[in-house]
Amino acid sequence: MKKKEITSNNFKEVVNMERSNSQTRITLVIVMITSFITPFISNAINLAIPSIGIEFGGNQNLLNWVVCGFLLSSAAFLLPFGRLADQFGRKKIFLIGMIFLAASSLACALATSLVALVYFRILQGIASAMIFSNSMAILTSVVPPESRGKALGLNAAATYIGLSCGPVLGGLITSVFTWRGVFYFNLLIALIIIVMTVWKLKGEWIGIATKFDIWGIILCIAAQVLLLFGLTALTNGLLYQVSFAVGILLLIVFFLYEKNHSNPLIPIESIIKNRPFVFSNLATLINYSATFALSFMLSLYLQTALKIDTATSGLILLVQPIIMAVLSPVTGTLSDKIKPAVLASLGMGISALGLFFFIFLSTQTPIVMIILNLAFIGLGFALFSSPNTNAIMSSVDRTLYGVASSIMGNMRLLGQSISIAIISLITSILMRNLSIGSAGYVDQLMLSLRTAFIIFVVLCVLGVLASLARGEVNREAEEN
Structure with missing residues (x-):
C-alpha cells in the first residue's frame, strides 16, 4: 500500500484516530513510567557515586563525569531528536531511544572500568534525549486540549515521585545489589516500556519529511x-x-x-512571534535557575549548621517533592479551567515568598519552620510546573510538539546549570578554600546562603513578570 503523504491536515487525522479513552490511558501510563525513571535513576546514581569510586578507585573529577556526561549528552541531543521525530515519527524515535536506553543500561551495569562507565553514561544521555524529546509530545498528541492539564499534572506527579523515591529506593538497591543493581533496575523498566509501547501504543505521529x-x-x-x-x-x-x-x-x-x-532545525521566525511560547519557556528557565540549587544548599545547611545527620536531612528535603507530587495533578486539572498564566504566576510568586523566608535562616531556626517553608515552596512549584507545561504545549501547532517539548527540556537543563553556577560563584567568592568543619565555615556558609536566596528571590520576581507577559494561550479548540 502506497504511503499517504502527510500534510498539516492529515497529520491531524492521524492524531485524532488515536484519541480513544483506552489509548489515552495507556499512553499516559507509558509516559508516566518514563517520567518516573529518569529522576529516580539520577538521584540513585548520585547516591551510588561513593560506591562506584570505591570499586574503581577513580579520582573525583572522573567520578563527576558519571553524572555530567549523562546531562551534557542528554541536553545536546534533545532538539535534534525532537525535530527528527516531528518529521519521521515520534513513536519510532521514542521506541528506538528506549531500546538504546535498555542496551546502554546493561552496558553500564557490566562496565569494567570507570572510563567505560562514563562512556556508557554518555550513550545513556543520548538515549534519554530520544525518549524525552518525544514522550511529552506523544502525550500531548493523544490527550484532548480540554483535559491536557490533568494529564500533564499526573505526569509531573510521576516525575516528583521518582525524585522522592530515588534516595530511598536507590539506596536500598545499592546496599543489596551494589551500584550495578541501579542500572539493572533501569534495564528492567526500559524493557517493560518497550513491551508496552510495541503491544499497546497504536498509531504514529508524523509530519512532513523535509531535508534535514x-x-x-x-x-x-x-x-x-x-x-x-x-x-x-x-x-x-x-x-x-x-x-x-x-x-x-x-x-x-x-x-x-x-x-x-x-528547512531549519528550529523555526526561529514563527517561534519568536509566538509570545506565549517564548515567555512560558523564559519562565521555565528562570524558575529552574531560582529553585534547582535549593536542595543542595539546604543539605549543606542542615548537616553543617544544624548538625543533623544525613538520613534525617534527606527526609526533611523530601517534603518539597512529595508536596509537588500530591498537588501537581490538582494544579494540572485547574490549568484546564483557569488561565495557565494566572496559576503559573501565582506559583512563582509563592516560590519567591518561600525563598524570601529562607533569607532569614540561622543556626537557631526551628526544623518545623524549615519543613513548613519547604511545603510552601512545593505548593508554589506545583502551581507553576503543570500549568506552564500546558501553556507551552498548547501554544504551538501539533506538527511542532517534538520541538516544543525539546526546547522546554533545554530551558529546564539550562536553568538547572545556571542555578548551580550561581551557587558555585557565590561560594568561590565568600568561602574560598574553607573546608567543612573548619573555623568560620558555618558563618561564611550562612552568608553565602543569604546571598544566594536574595538572588533567587529577584529571579523569581522576574519570572512572575515573564509569566504574566505571555498573554493568551491558544488551547487548540478547533481540534475538538
Whole structure:
C-alpha cells in the first residue's frame, strides 16, 4: 500500500484516530513510567557515586563525569531528536531511544572500568534525549486540549515521585545489589516500556519529511555542550570560562544560521512571534535557575549548621517533592479551567515568598519552620510546573510538539546549570578554600546562603513578570 503523504491536515487525522479513552490511558501510563525513571535513576546514581569510586578507585573529577556526561549528552541531543521525530515519527524515535536506553543500561551495569562507565553514561544521555524529546509530545498528541492539564499534572506527579523515591529506593538497591543493581533496575523498566509501547501504543505521529538541517544540528550540539560544560564549573578556571564564552558565541551563530535556513532545525521566525511560547519557556528557565540549587544548599545547611545527620536531612528535603507530587495533578486539572498564566504566576510568586523566608535562616531556626517553608515552596512549584507545561504545549501547532517539548527540556537543563553556577560563584567568592568543619565555615556558609536566596528571590520576581507577559494561550479548540 502506497504511503499517504502527510500534510498539516492529515497529520491531524492521524492524531485524532488515536484519541480513544483506552489509548489515552495507556499512553499516559507509558509516559508516566518514563517520567518516573529518569529522576529516580539520577538521584540513585548520585547516591551510588561513593560506591562506584570505591570499586574503581577513580579520582573525583572522573567520578563527576558519571553524572555530567549523562546531562551534557542528554541536553545536546534533545532538539535534534525532537525535530527528527516531528518529521519521521515520534513513536519510532521514542521506541528506538528506549531500546538504546535498555542496551546502554546493561552496558553500564557490566562496565569494567570507570572510563567505560562514563562512556556508557554518555550513550545513556543520548538515549534519554530520544525518549524525552518525544514522550511529552506523544502525550500531548493523544490527550484532548480540554483535559491536557490533568494529564500533564499526573505526569509531573510521576516525575516528583521518582525524585522522592530515588534516595530511598536507590539506596536500598545499592546496599543489596551494589551500584550495578541501579542500572539493572533501569534495564528492567526500559524493557517493560518497550513491551508496552510495541503491544499497546497504536498509531504514529508524523509530519512532513523535509531535508534535514545537518549544519544546524552540529551547531546546536556544539553550542549546548560547550555552554553547559562551562556553566557546570564556571569558577574553576580558564578552560570552563572559555568553553562558556565559545558556547554563547556558537549559540548566536546557530540562531542566525537557523533564521536564514529554508528547512531549519528550529523555526526561529514563527517561534519568536509566538509570545506565549517564548515567555512560558523564559519562565521555565528562570524558575529552574531560582529553585534547582535549593536542595543542595539546604543539605549543606542542615548537616553543617544544624548538625543533623544525613538520613534525617534527606527526609526533611523530601517534603518539597512529595508536596509537588500530591498537588501537581490538582494544579494540572485547574490549568484546564483557569488561565495557565494566572496559576503559573501565582506559583512563582509563592516560590519567591518561600525563598524570601529562607533569607532569614540561622543556626537557631526551628526544623518545623524549615519543613513548613519547604511545603510552601512545593505548593508554589506545583502551581507553576503543570500549568506552564500546558501553556507551552498548547501554544504551538501539533506538527511542532517534538520541538516544543525539546526546547522546554533545554530551558529546564539550562536553568538547572545556571542555578548551580550561581551557587558555585557565590561560594568561590565568600568561602574560598574553607573546608567543612573548619573555623568560620558555618558563618561564611550562612552568608553565602543569604546571598544566594536574595538572588533567587529577584529571579523569581522576574519570572512572575515573564509569566504574566505571555498573554493568551491558544488551547487548540478547533481540534475538538
